[in-house]
Amino acid sequence: VAMARAAMVAVLVACLVDLSLAFSLQAQPTLFRHGVRRAFVVRSPPAFRCHTKRTRIGQQKSCPALVYMNAKDEFIPATVVSNEEAASGLYKIMLQVDPAVCTSYKIPGQYLKVRKDSSMEKPGFFAIASPPKADSNVLEFLIKKSEPNNWGPGSVWFCDSKKGSTVEVTSGQGRGFPYAGVDNVKQVLMFATGSGISPLKAAIESQELSSKNVKLYYGARSADSMAYMDKFADWEKMGVEVIPTLSKPGDKWDGRTGYVQEVCKADGVKDPQSTVALLCGVKGMVDEVKTVLKDAGVPESNILLNF
Known part of the structure; x- marks a missing residue:
């Protein structure tokens, strides 16, 4: 053999x-x-x-x-089912895709490459916000509106797309969050800022982590810029402790304040050797959360990114 x-x-x-x-x-x-x-x-x-x-x-x-056969991506048409502003500067977009695209999406944290049409030289990379479901041909995305820059096409074109319009997508790509390969996990800590909540929403709603003690640290500048607040109660019912954190909260906010890495450090990490962490957001947050977790005793191999 x-x-x-x-x-x-x-x-x-x-x-x-x-x-x-x-x-x-x-x-x-x-x-x-x-x-x-x-x-x-x-x-x-x-x-x-x-x-x-x-x-x-x-x-x-x-x-x-x-x-x-080759490394070149194949793009196929997808239809915009709905597009609505989910928070300030963030848009929830639902795409109806070919069944083969949904079949290729297997692990929360994976993404699609999306472009307006073949004239777009560089596609955008967008994490999927809905959990993998074999019986659905609609995928959800949470997109931060951004202008084109030297690194990519931005997302204005996507955020401005209308219901019924067509874009082009690849199959599911990336390794996602490889938490299935981590042994002896009792606790899952999730960290997100802004649109980085997308793949963590997919992980939560997949309910693959329902047997673990799960905490979500979700950071935004203000309540107006925090998406999915209407989902928090549902996630709590799934066993997730949701810890929303605002860096510029205003007078009416009675929740946690500051940055997610600061709030986690203040809370401490219980049983770090049996903890796995899922991170998605701006680089500064990711780097600082990694430092906090490693200082607390979480093995570096248990700190997972989806890209």
Whole structure:
């Protein structure tokens, strides 16, 4: 079995360099679609399989490999179902997408590349705010309105899109929040600022963390710029302790104030070795939260980003 796997690794490397080389090695590729992307399943031919044990009925010892034809993204049309301002400068946009796009979205924290049309040189990268659902072809996004800059096209074009208009999207991309690979987790701490709440909303509403002690530290400048406040009660019912924090609260705010990293430091972290943290937001917040958590004893490998 090990030798067969080694043979397939060699075939896979060859395919990544040049798929034609895989044919010269007598691999057996089959073309098909994986989500919206074209790919090959490559399996070593019988002559290249070096099995030391007889294969039982129903057992497969050759090792197939999935090889994408190229690294270029494929964009397909999606329709704007609704677009509404969720908070100051933040827009909740619902897109109806091809079923293959929804199928490709498997882990909270993943994102789509989105563009207006093929004339847009650089697409935007937008985290999905709705949880993965196999029975829905509508995905939710929370988008901060921003002007074009040297790093990308901004999002004004997306935030100004009208119901019924069409954009183009890729399949789900990125690793998402890889919390499934962290062992012995008792507590989950979530940190978000602004539109960074999007992938954390997906994680909460997936209810994959319902057996854990979950806290959400959500920061914004003011109550007007904090999205999803109408969801907080629902999230609390799902077992999430929601800790909204405002840096410029005004006179009517009676909640926590300052920045999320300061509030977390004041609260402390109980049982840090059994804690995993999910972070999404501005770089300054992410860096400072990492420092607070590591100083509290949370293993660095347990501090997870979705990008």
